[in-house]
Amino acid sequence: MDFPSYFADAETDFREALFVLFGIPYDRTVSFRSGAKEAPDSIREASWNFEAFDILNGLNFKDIPVHDYGNLPINNNDKPEEMVKKTRKFTEYLLKNNKIPIGIGGEHSTTIGIVSAFPKDTVVIVFDAHLDFRDKYQDELYNHACVIRRLSEHIGVENIFIIGVRSADQLEFEEATKKKLRFYDILDVYNRGIEGIIEEIKREIEDRDVYLTIDIDVFDPAYAPGTGTPEPFGLKPFDIIKSIDPINSNIIGLDIVEVCPPFDHGETSILAAKLIRYIIESIWLEKKKKD
Numbered sequence: 421m422d423f424p425s426y427f428a429d430a431e432t433d434f435r436e437a438l439f440v441l442f443g444i445p446y447d448r449t450v451s452f453r454s455g456a457k458e459a460p461d462s463i464r465e466a467s468w469n470f471e472a473f474d475i476l477n478g479l480n481f482k483d484i485p486v487h488d489y490g491n492l493p494i495n496n497n498d499k500p501e502e503m504v505k506k507t508r509k510f511t512e513y514l515l516k517n518n519k520i521p522i523g524i525g526g527e528h529s530t531t532i533g534i535v536s537a538f539p540k541d542t543v544v545i546v547f548d549a550h551l552d553f554r555d556k557y558q559d560e561l562y563n564h565a566c567v568i569r570r571l572s573e574h575i576g577v578e579n580i581f582i583i584g585v586r587s588a589d590q591l592e593f594e595e596a597t598k599k600k601l602r603f604y605d606i607l608d609v610y611n612r613g614i615e616g617i618i619e620e621i622k623r624e625i626e627d628r629d630v631y632l633t634i635d636i637d638v639f640d641p642a643y644a645p646g647t648g649t650p651e652p653f654g655l656k657p658f659d660i661i662k663s664i665d666p667i668n669s670n671i672i673g674l675d676i677v678e679v680c681p682p683f684d685h686g687e688t689s690i691l692a693a694k695l696i697r698y699i700i701e702s703i704w705l706e707k708k709k710k711d
């Protein structure tokens with residue numbers, strides 16, 4: 421069956437939309453399994469699986485002002501720094517037009533371009549199985565294994581919180597610890613509970629703006645097998661659901677990255693599409709309460 425090429429029910433005109441989805445079909449620096457460049461279109465197709473009405477939030481997605489811009493003019497022939505520049509410029513355009521950017525990767529390096537368009541005091545909350553704090557990997561500064569390092573150069577390590585970590589190079593781990601990068605490993609999550617960690621972060625950030633980036637490999641491969649660098653002992657999807665509502669009033673942008681469609685039968689794209697819908701709905705509900 422053929423489906424429309426846009427995200428399901430994201431039919432609001434750009435000028436009237438608050439949320440703008442855009443795809444970044446790029447995976448040039450992947451180090452294990454390639455295919456994340458196919459994710460934006462795969463996630464869009466998966467989004468047509470769902471009813472417009474969401475029983476969890478009591479909302480009809482068609483009633484939310486969401487626009488799907490399509491994919492940015494990026495391909496794997498672009499050097500990583502070129503991809504970052506294009507992504508930053510487009511995000512700056514969205515912010516000037518008072519939109520909430522929602523990036524659909526693509527590999528995690530795509531986040532660098534998006535976040536670099538935001539003010540330097542923006543808080544970034546990261547869900548990721550990996551620290552991604554290498555300064556350089558495979559002779560590349562903008563490698564997907566360096567994304568948190570590059571973000572820290574823009575907003576500072578003090579504005580970054582990583583949840584779900586369970587993999588890092590030893591030197592990378594030691595340097596992150598020395599620089600006081602705040603990360604909660606998977607044992608922290610399961611010993612303290614995801615609610616306790618989010619409450620701690622919320623107490624510190626209070627009402628500050630938050631950019632949310634979700635690397636799909638934060639989930640256990642049982643839930644998200646289609647990713648480039650899977651790591652066992654991960655989060656459950658409902659951990660993210662319980663994390664979003666306490667911070668929904670803070671979120672000013674987000675992305676979901678590292679879905680790798682060739683390595684599953686569509687279930688990871690379905691999870692990513694559902695997360696996008698749920699997070700948009702949660703943000704919208706909070707905004708409606710304030711109106």
